[in-house]
Each structure stands twice: as structure tokens, then as C-alpha cells.
Amino acid sequence: MxxxxxxxxxxxxxxxxxxLVVTFLLIRTIPADPAVALAGDNATPAQIAAxxxxxxxxxxxxxxxxxxLRGVARLDFGESQYSGRPVALDxxxxxxxxxxxxxxxxxxxxxxxxxxGVVAAMHHNRWPDFLLRIGSxxxxxxxxxxxxxxxxxxxxxxxxxxxxxxxxxxxxxxPAGPTGFLLTDCLLAGRFDLFLDAARxxxxxxxxxxxxxxxxxxxxxxxxxxxxxxKDFVTYERAVGFPRGRLIWVYVLRNSVVATVTQIGLLFGxxxxxxxxxxxxxxxxxxxxxxxxxxxxxDSKVMLAVTLLIGLIYAAVNILTDVVHALIDPRLRESR
Amino acid sequence: xxxxxxxxxxxxxxxxxxGPMRGHAATPGLMxxxxxxxxxxxxxxxxxxxxxxxxxxxxxxxxxxxxNPAVLRPWLAESHTASADGLDWEFKLRAGxxxxxxxxxxxxxxxxxxxxVLALGKAPASAFLPILKPDxxxxxxxxxxxxxxxxxxxxxxxxxxIVAIVNAKLVQANVKDGDHGAAWLSSNEAGSGAYAFVAGxxxxxxxxxxxxxxxxxxxxxxxxxPVERVAMRTARETSTGVLGLMNGSIDWTDSYLPTDQVExxxxxxxxxxxKHSSLRTFIIRMNNARAPFNNANYRxxxxxxxxxxxxxxxxxxxxxxxxxxPMPNPLWGAPKDAAGYSYDLDKARAFVKAAxxxxxxxxxxxxxHIQSQLEQTNQAAQLFQSDLQSIGINLRIVADTWANxxxxxxxxxxxxxxxxxxxxxxxxxxxxxxGQMYDSRFHGTWKASSFYKNPxxxxxxxxxxxxxxxxxxxxxxxxxxxxxxxxxxxxWVYNTVELRGVSNRLSNYRFCPAGGGAExxxxxLKG
Numbered sequence: 010m011x012x013x014x015x016x017x018x019x020x021x022x023x024x025x026x027x028x029l030v031v032t033f034l035l036i037r038t039i040p041a042d043p044a045v046a047l048a049g050d051n052a053t054p055a056q057i058a059a060x061x062x063x064x065x066x067x068x069x070x071x072x073x074x075x076x077x078l079r080g081v082a083r084l085d086f087g088e089s090q091y092s093g094r095p096v097a098l099d100x101x102x103x104x105x106x107x108x109x110x111x112x113x114x115x116x117x118x119x120x121x122x123x124x125x126g127v128v129a130a131m132h133h134n135r136w137p138d139f140l141l142r143i144g145s146x147x148x149x150x151x152x153x154x155x156x157x158x159x160x161x162x163x164x165x166x167x168x169x170x171x172x173x174x175x176x177x178x179x180x181x182x183x184p185a186g187p188t189g190f191l192l193t194d195c196l197l198a199g200r201f202d203l204f205l206d207a208a209r210x211x212x213x214x215x216x217x218x219x220x221x222x223x224x225x226x227x228x229x230x231x232x233x234x235x236x237x238x239x240k241d242f243v244t245y246e247r248a249v250g251f252p253r254g255r256l257i258w259v260y261v262l263r264n265s266v267v268a269t270v271t272q273i274g275l276l277f278g279x280x281x282x283x284x285x286x287x288x289x290x291x292x293x294x295x296x297x298x299x300x301x302x303x304x305x306x307x308d309s310k311v312m313l314a315v316t317l318l319i320g321l322i323y324a325a326v327n328i329l330t331d332v333v334h335a336l337i338d339p340r341l342r343e344s345r
Numbered sequence: 346x347x348x349x350x351x352x353x354x355x356x357x358x359x360x361x362x363x364g365p366m367r368g369h370a371a372t373p374g375l376m377x378x379x380x381x382x383x384x385x386x387x388x389x390x391x392x393x394x395x396x397x398x399x400x401x402x403x404x405x406x407x408x409x410x411x412x413n414p415a416v417l418r419p420w421l422a423e424s425h426t427a428s429a430d431g432l433d434w435e436f437k438l439r440a441g442x443x444x445x446x447x448x449x450x451x452x453x454x455x456x457x458x459x460x461x462v463l464a465l466g467k468a469p470a471s472a473f474l475p476i477l478k479p480d481x482x483x484x485x486x487x488x489x490x491x492x493x494x495x496x497x498x499x500x501x502x503x504x505x506x507i508v509a510i511v512n513a514k515l516v517q518a519n520v521k522d523g524d525h526g527a528a529w530l531s532s533n534e535a536g537s538g539a540y541a542f543v544a545g546x547x548x549x550x551x552x553x554x555x556x557x558x559x560x561x562x563x564x565x566x567x568x569x570x571p572v573e574r575v576a577m578r579t580a581r582e583t584s585t586g587v588l589g590l591m592n593g594s595i596d597w598t599d600s601y602l603p604t605d606q607v608e609x610x611x612x613x614x615x616x617x618x619x620k621h622s623s624l625r626t627f628i629i630r631m632n633n634a635r636a637p638f639n640n641a642n643y644r645x646x647x648x649x650x651x652x653x654x655x656x657x658x659x660x661x662x663x664x665x666x667x668x669x670x671p672m673p674n675p676l677w678g679a680p681k682d683a684a685g686y687s688y689d690l691d692k693a694r695a696f697v698k699a700a701x702x703x704x705x706x707x708x709x710x711x712x713x714h715i716q717s718q719l720e721q722t723n724q725a726a727q728l729f730q731s732d733l734q735s736i737g738i739n740l741r742i743v744a745d746t747w748a749n750x751x752x753x754x755x756x757x758x759x760x761x762x763x764x765x766x767x768x769x770x771x772x773x774x775x776x777x778x779x780g781q782m783y784d785s786r787f788h789g790t791w792k793a794s795s796f797y798k799n800p801x802x803x804x805x806x807x808x809x810x811x812x813x814x815x816x817x818x819x820x821x822x823x824x825x826x827x828x829x830x831x832x833x834x835x836x837w838v839y840n841t842v843e844l845r846g847v848s849n850r851l852s853n854y855r856f857c858p859a860g861g862g863a864e865x866x867x868x869x870l871k872g
Contacts, residue, residue, distance in 0.1 A: 041748035093531035180372030
């Protein structure tokens with residue numbers, strides 16, 4: 010298993026390098042001049058030219074790329090043209106918020122999607138199945154920004170149950186570290202009041218983000234369970250009177266979720282992309298809103314670093330998915 | 346008693362929902378702003394509207410604009426004198442001013458601040474680089490600062506409030522690799538303003554806290570219930586900011602509210618809309634250096650084809666003042682007798698014919714670039730497109746970003762045919778509008794992106810710039826403006842009425858066009 014994981018990790022390196030090259034070249038095709046953004050409003054052409062020179066933006070592209078690569082090798086992604094701060098610092102401050110939101114959405118999607126898929130399969134072509142199929146189509150089709158506004162209107166404005174926006178109430182001060190994950194840090198600091206406030210702020214963004222994934226997982230689980238239910242071993246176990254609940258929720262489910270696990274791996278990337286919209290609507294201080302800002306201000310260093318980071322996370326999740334596959338299905342482990 | 350997993354889940358759900366059932370409980374003394382924050386906290390690297398919303402509170406300048414119409418008042422300086430030729434300026438500082446760390450503010454800090462602005466060479470330096478050398482800023486004693494200009498510059502005093510005075514010792518202690526403390530000051534503060542930055546509260550573009558500075562030189566005797574703490578939180582979607590205002594979790598929105606949101610807030614009992622005429626003009630630029638816009642009759646046809654009243658009345662619901670020229674109507678130097686262009690499609694057709702007679706191909710499609718995240722630019726372009734179609738002009742709308750457009754405006758060949766933007770108040774002087782927009786020496790900056798060139802206008806604006814007295818400068822600006830309007834360099838649409846959603850917890854709102862009313866020390870807070 011260790012050899013398998015190592016091989017997969019080594020294969021990721023050329024993919025990431027390719028990603029970096031393509032992103033670097035694509036960003037350079039955007040007409041916006043980073044020196045203009047750096048100089049700010051009212052800057053004269055002479056000021057802009059001086060800034061272009063001082064940041065090395067007047068150098069040939071290969072020189073700029075090599076310089077950037079040297080920085081990346083030292084985990085130095087340069088300075089944000091927008092904030093003037095090191096990009097690595099900005100990302101380190103924001104990534105935990107996005108990961109917290111994405112994990113929460115994933116937990117909701119898996120925690121509800123798998124049981125709902127099983128229920129739909131067990132009631133194949135009866136009303137619970139129809140209802141869940143209609144619900145899952147709607148879940149995939151509905152636009153995140155529309156759903157977010159509807160949830161805000163209902164739960165924050167009409168019922169007043171949950172906060173409208175942000176990660177923490179404005180009057181509260183988040184604990185300083187150590188992990189950067191707000192919920193974890195609140196618990197480590199013993200601040201249960203802050204933990205509760207942060208958890209309440211997480212509910213609406215996480216539910217909004219999870220809906221598409223929830224629908225996908227429900228549909229894949231349903232299809233997998235329906236397929237497994239036709240297998241001989243299920244007929245045999247039923248015939249010998251094996252307890253139905255245990256048969257379905259342990260043996261049938263275990264044999265049905267390989268495709269679902271693959272989907273979960275792919276979904277993670279989708280959720281990170283979806284976070285861009287959700288973070289903007291809920292003012293969630295993650296890398297999604299940071300990326301939007303970077304695109305609008307042509308902040309190339311941030312765009313490069315975020316793309317590389319998401320590529321890295323996506324690759325890691327896919328390796329993890331393969332490992333989980335191998336754990337679920339020993340045949341896969343042996344074939345590798 | 347045995348607690349089951351179901352009980353635990355029910356308890357957790359109840360705890361999550363155990364917030365206030367209706368609305369949002371305001372924290373005493375705390376005000377929550379949702380109008381964003383500057384891209385960097387260094388007031389010498391950035392100078393724009395969000396920066397003014399921060400620096401007017403965290404920093405002080407020698408002079409400060411206040412009220413509406415804007416009046417320039419002594420602030421850190423008690424007074425100033427200028428030589429008759431406008432080359433020598435002397436400012437006397439107040440005694441007893443302290444920075445937030447308790448250090449006394451002296452003339453050395455003022456000298457350091459101006460020199461730092463020049464050395465960094467970023468946006469706030471634009472007004473000073475052509476007229477000031479670092480060595481010509483001196484401090485003969487702790488309370489006096491002298492400036493010796495390279496040449497007379499009429500807007501010098503008007504531009505003085507741009508420069509925030511920083512704590513020289515504190516910034517110098519944080520210089521790294523000769524960066525003038527730029528990296529450090531991007532995330533920290535070294536000011537003396539009425540509010541101090543709360544260390545560790547910054548997530549760039551997301552959150553930032555300010556705390557009232559009890560030791561501010563103005564004192565607080567005139568404000569019995571000031572805001573104690575300010576939480577600056579960015580609401581990216583206007584609708585989220587407005588909903589927050591209505592449920593009490595936000596006390597202050599940005600001042601660019603869409604009109605449909607204005608009506609929504611006005612129907613609320615928790616908040617109101619502060620409406621104030623500003624100095625912020627809405628302009629449709631035309632690239633005068635390129636065909637077909639290099640023909641004055643074609644430009645006049647365009648100016649007569651825009652439905653000004655329809656746009657202001659129907660789309661903006663009347664929350665704007667028609668502004669027929671390049672300068673905001675209330676500003677000195679704007680000719681009060683210049684009628685400008687009206688919406689008249691017959692006149693537009695006549696000018697199209699005149700342009701055709703002069704050899705202009707009026708059939709060629711033209712493009713207008715809009716700022717895609719600013720819906721109003723799209724609305725204006727769509728309205729324009731439909732009217733231009735009726736006079737046989739094919740207008741295509743191109744969605745774009747500010748960064749892309751500003752880069753393109755560096756050269757006439759790359760600059761769009763047309764684009765739409767506002768000109769805000771960076772300093773209250775005609776130089777901020779006609780001076781920087783239509784003097785050909787500024788070609789290559791976004792403000793001068795119509796690439797208008799008229800030697801007579803250049804001479805008038807140059808002379809106005811070299812004079813110091815407003816009475817002498819005003820007629821020159823009026824004359825230049827009349828010529829620019831006659832040549833129809835651009836399409837001037839309206840002067841902004843700034844619309845800001847404000848919680849009813851807040852009173853004593855004082856609006857000034859410079860900074861858009863973002864100076865918080867006057868505000869009084871209930872609860």
C-alpha cells in the first residue's frame with residue numbers, strides 16, 4: 010500500500026508543474042497590467058513604468074517564470090498586488106475557513122446522501138423513491154446563489170434562527186490559533202460560547218454548498234444499492250433469513266459505494282469551486298472570496314498560488330479516494 | 346438518566362438554534378460597517394474611496410475637508426502661510442498631538458510622511474511628484490513644516506489632506522530591505538486618528554476592527570455617546586449588506602446603494618437612507634483619438650442620443666442630479682451658464698448626417714466597455730444601445746473589469762471606443778476633474794482616457810494650475826470647460842447623490858464629498 014501511495018504522489022508532481030505553466034501563461038494573456046493595479050488610482054505612466062521595473066514585470070516571460078518557480082520551491086509565492094502582504098500568509102489565514110466550510114458541506118452531503126440513496130433503493134419505484142429522485146434532480150439544478158438568498162430570507166430574516174453572514178458575530182474576537190480552523194481553535198481554547206456562535210454561522214453556508222453534492226451522492230448510492238440487490242449473495246442471505254437491516258446497511262452498502270466514493274473524491278473539487286459563490290454571498294472569509302477579488306484586480310500572484318493550491322488539494326483527495334477504494338475492495342488492493 | 350444519541354443530536358440542534366429568535370442583538374458601543382476596507386492599510390500606498398473610509402479615522406492630515414459643500418479646515422496644522430508666488434508654504438502644527446502609541450507628533454513626522462509618499466511613488470504621490478523634491482520639505486522646529494515647490498501649483502493646498510501623517514519612529518523601526526516600512530504598514534497602523542486599529546484583527550478585505558482613541562487631539566467633549574468600537578466587515582453582495590442592516594447585524598452600508606434597495610430600507614423601522622449630493626460624476630468616455638470619435642459632429646450625435654432624464658428618473662429613481670459638464674455642478678470653476686447636451690434624437694440624426702458629410706463612416710460598429718460588477722454601467726449601456734440603434738448606430742456592449750480597462754487606457758490604440766466610470770473626489774479642486782481629464786499631459790492615465798487634445802485648453806488648464814488664488818483660477822477653468830463642452834469630448838451624465846444605509850442606532854451623521862461621510866468621530870450611538 011505504501012508503495013502505491015508513493016507512486017501516486019510522484020505522478021502528481023508533473024501534473025502540478027503542468028498546471029503551473031498553463032496558469033502562468035493564461036494569466037499573462039489577460040490584458041490587465043499588474044503594475045497598473047499596484048500603482049493605484051491616479052498613477053501617472055511614469056509611476057507605472059517605475060513599478061513595472063521594480064517588480065521585474067518588464068523582464069521576458071521565461072525569466073519571470075523561473076524567478077517565480079524559485080520562489081515556489083521555497084514556498085514563497087510573492088506578495089499580493091492587492092494587499093501588499095505575502096500571498097502565503099493571506100492563504101494560510103483564509104484556507105482553513107474554506108476547508109472548514111467544504112468539510113462541513115461534505116459531511117452533510119455524505120451523512121444524508123448515503124442513507125437517502127439506500128432508502129430510495131429499498132423503496133424502488135414507490136413514493137419515497139419518486140420523491141427522492143425529484144429532490145435530487147432539483148438539488149443538482151438549483152443555483153447556489155438563489156438557494157443562499159432563500160435560506161437567508163427564511164432562517165436569518167423571517168425566523169431569526171441563524172446568522173445572516175460572516176464566520177463569527179462582529180462583537181466577538183476569534184481565538185488566535187493554533188490551527189487556524191475556527192471551530193477547532195474555539196474548542197482548544199475552551200471557548201464554547203465562540204464555538205457555538207461559529208457553528209451557527211457555518212450552518213447556512215454549509216447547507217447551501219452541500220446541496221449539489223447531496224443530490225449526486227443520493228443518486229449514485231441508489232444506483233449502486235439497486236445493482237447490488239440483484240446479486241446472488243443477497244438472494245442467498247435473504248433466503249437463509251439473515252437480518253434485513255444488517256444485510257442492507259452493512260453488506261449491500263459496502264458492495265455498493267465504490268462508485269459513490271469516486272464521486273465523493275470528484276465532489277471535493279466541485280465543492281471548493283462552489284465555495285467561490287457561497288463565500289461571496291455569505292461573506293465567508295475563505296479563499297473563494299479571495300480568488301474573486303484577485304480576478305477583479307488582476308492579482309496574478311494570488312491567482313497562481315490559489316490555482317496551485319487547489320490542484321494540490323484535488324490531487325491529494327484523489328489519492329485518498331484510491332486508498333479508500335483499496336480499503337473497501339481488497340481485490341483492487343491486490344491488483345495494484 | 347440515560348442520554349441517547351438522539352437526545353444528544355436534539356440538544357445540539359437546540360443549542361445551534363438558541364440565538365435570538367427575531368433580529369440581531371446589537372453589542373453596546375459597537376458599530377458594524379459593511380462598506381469594505383482598503384486593499385492595504387498603508388495610506389501612502391493606496392488612495393481611493395475605501396482607503397479614505399479607513400484613513401480618515403485612523404490617521405490625521407495637516408488639513409481636512411469637512412461638511413457639504415466641502416470646506417478645507419486646519420486639522421493637525423493650526424494655520425499656514427504661502428508666498429505670493431506660491432512657491433513657499435509654511436504650516437504651523439498644533440501642540441500636544443499624540444500618536445496611538447503615546448509618542449508626540451512633531452514636524453519631523455510630517456516631513457517623514459511627505460518624503461515617504463514621494464519615495465514610494467504610488468497613487469497618493471501623483472499630485473506631489475512633479476512639484477516637490479524630498480529635500481525641499483523641511484522642519485525648522487518641532488512645530489513648523491516648510492515646503493519649497495519646484496513651481497507654483499494651484500491645487501497644492503487642496504491636495505494636502507491626501508497625505509496621512511504617520512509615526513516616523515514606529516515606521517522606521519519596521520523598515521525591511523529599504524522598503525520604507527511598506528510591508529509592515531500594509532498590515533499595521535502608525536497614526537494619531539480618532540480610532541486606532543486593533544492589532545491582530547485584520548483579515549485583508551474581510552475584517553478589521555478599530556477602537557476609539559480617547560487621547561485624540563480633538564477631544565470627545567462634543568460627542569456624549571461616541572462609537573467605542575468599529576467592526577469593518579465586507580459585504581460583497583449589496584443584498585446581504587441591506588438584509589444585515591434590516592435585521593440589525595450591520596449598522597452602515599456602502600454609499601452606492603441601488604435604488605430598489607433604497608426603497609426596501611426606507612420601509613424598515615430599523616434603518617434609514619442618508620441621501621447627500623456629492624461630487625462624483627458619471628461619465629461615458631469617448632476615445633477622441635480614434636475614428637469615428639475623432640469627429641466632433643459624431644461625438645455630438647452620441648451626446649444627443651443618450652436619454653439622460655430617462656436614465657435618472659426611471660433607472661435611478663431620481664437619486665442623481667443631471668450634470669451637463671465634466672465638473673460637478675456645485676464646484677467652483679464649473680460654468681453655470683453652459684447648457685450642455687440634451688436627449689434629442691432629431692438633433693442626433695442631424696449631427697450623424699453632418700459627420701457623414703465630413704467623411705465619417707457612421708455604419709461601423711462601435712464598442713462600449715462596462716464594468717461587469719457594476720450593474721449601473723450595464724443599465725446605461727443598454728439604454729444607450731437601444732437609442733443609438735434608432736439613429737442607425739450599432740453599439741456593442743463588452744463586459745469588462747476595472748483592471749483590464751485601466752490597463753487598456755494607457756494608449757489610444759488600445760483604449761476602448763467608449764467606457765463608463767465615475768470620477769470621485771480625491772481632492773476638492775477643478776484639477777481633480779477637468780485638469781486631469783482633459784489636459785493632454787495626462788494622456789496615458791485612465792482619467793484622461795478620452796485622449797482629448799486642444800492646445801488652447803491645455804494652455805488654459807496649465808495657467809490655472811500655476812496660479813494660487815481661486816478668484817484668478819476659476820475663470821480659466823470656466824473658459825476651458827466651455828471649450829471642452831463645445832468640442833463634446835465625452836458624455837457627461839450626472840452628479841451622484843450618495844445613498845448610504847444607516848442604522849437608526851446611529852445619529853449625527855456628517856457627510857462630506859471627500860470621503861463620502863466615512864469620518865466616524867461625529868457619530869453618536871444609541872445602545
